[in-house]
Amino acid sequence: MTEALAIGENCEVILHFDLKLEDGSAADSTRVNNKPAKMVIGDGSLTPNFEACLSGLKAGDKKSFTLAPEDAFGQPDPNQIHYMDRSRFGADIDVQEGAILAFAQPNGTEIPGIIRSVAGTSVTVDFNHPLAGQTVIFDVEIIEVRQR
CATH class of the missing domain: 3.10.50.40 (Chitinase A; domain 3)
Incomplete structure (x- = not known):
């Protein structure tokens, strides 16, 4: 054996x-x-x-x-936090704090982003690992x- x-x-x-x-x-x-x-x-x-x-x-x-x-x-990387205009999200997408959404990359892959805050038309998305x-x-x- x-x-x-x-x-x-x-x-x-x-x-x-x-x-x-x-x-x-x-x-x-x-x-x-x-x-x-x-x-x-x-x-x-x-x-x-x-x-x-x-x-x-x-x-x-x-x-x-x-x-x-x-x-x-x-460790969280501040460069992985992005501010986006609400208009970049489809009307059918529920953009709420804490939601995890998939974002398409230029190469066709998707990465998850966590909605950290929504203020008016500004959406803060965190692409750091949860x-x-x-x-x-x-x-x-x-x-x-x-x-x-």
Whole structure:
């Protein structure tokens, strides 16, 4: 019998995670729809500290770790807050504070923006990640590790 592969550089990892804020409130979970996440270690999509927390884990392992904003979703960037004229939104779009809307990019992709305020014809849209600036707690369960 071969020993289980440990998470390291250039591994594909399939895992379940529960993401919580410091106050214990749930922010996200792959278990809600029972659809595990797939990540590739070393592809640049994860922060180095997040990868370090996963390093060495094997299928079946469970771990909980806390990440500061810089190691998770970053700090809010004031350059990601934009002021738009209400006329740029269709009449059928409900522009209310707290709403999350999809905005089309020039390349055809969409990014979410959170309506932070509506004042007259001015709409403030925040394109920072909704969890930017938050310390988060990840509870992970490793399902599968394979070399790429």
